[in-house]
Amino acid sequence: xxxxxxxxxxxxxxxLFHYMQELRGLLQLAAHMEERGDRAALIGAEQLTLIGQDxxxxxxxxxxxxxxxxxPVAYRLLAQLKGFEDEEYTVNxxxxxxxxxxxxxxxxxxxxxxxxxxxxxxxxxxxxxxQGGGNQGSRGAAPVEHAAQxxxxxxxxxxxxxxxxxxxxxxxxxASEETPSDQPAS
Numbered sequence: 001x002x003x004x005x006x007x008x009x010x011x012x013x014x015x016l017f018h019y020m021q022e023l024r025g026l027l028q029l030a031a032h033m034e035e036r037g038d039r040a041a042l043i044g045a046e047q048l049t050l051i052g053q054d055x056x057x058x059x060x061x062x063x064x065x066x067x068x069x070x071x072p073v074a075y076r077l078l079a080q081l082k083g084f085e086d087e088e089y090t091v092n093x094x095x096x097x098x099x100x101x102x103x104x105x106x107x108x109x110x111x112x113x114x115x116x117x118x119x120x121x122x123x124x125x126x127x128x129x130x131q132g133g134g135n136q137g138s139r140g141a142a143p144v145e146h147a148a149q150x151x152x153x154x155x156x157x158x159x160x161x162x163x164x165x166x167x168x169x170x171x172x173x174x175a176s177e178e179t180p181s182d183q184p185a186s
Contacts, residue, residue, distance in 0.1 A: 030096040
């Protein structure tokens with residue numbers, strides 16, 4: 001029942017996880033374009049077109065690593081990141097990476113990520129209470145951190161930033177745990 005309660009606390013953050021997953025898709029698209037040697041991509045509401053040595057266009061692109069990027073999601077995300085609506089967006093790899101980096105920076109300072117950090121702290125508190133506190137509380141939070149990481153993937157630009165809030169509550173608690181044990185030794 002305790003695990004179900006913790007999972008229930010995470011449901012309020014599904015929108016954040018979906019957004020992070022969509023941002024990861026842009027990074028995967030940029031990596032796929034680099035792998036193929038593509039110069040640019042045309043992204044419309046119904047089709048993604050990669051322009052390089054051979055031009056490929058479809059409603060979705062599957063990378064060599066198995067990730068699938070769909071036109072409607074990429075189009076909606078680009079409209080949001082660029083700040084204007086257009087019939088079709090033209091982007092290159094560097095622009096996709098820059099748009100993603102800016103979005104991640106904005107996400108780091110967002111209320112949604114702060115709320116997520118608060119939820120992780122509440123979950124750690126539940127774990128500490130349910131398991132009698134001590135180091136067991138931090139072990140109880142590890143699956144939640146892992147679930148949060150798998151919800152948004154392991155894109156290089158996203159994982160470190162998204163782990164920062166997850167680590168902050170742990171560091172504060174560890175520091176308070178270490179302080180009492182250090183004092184008697186002094």
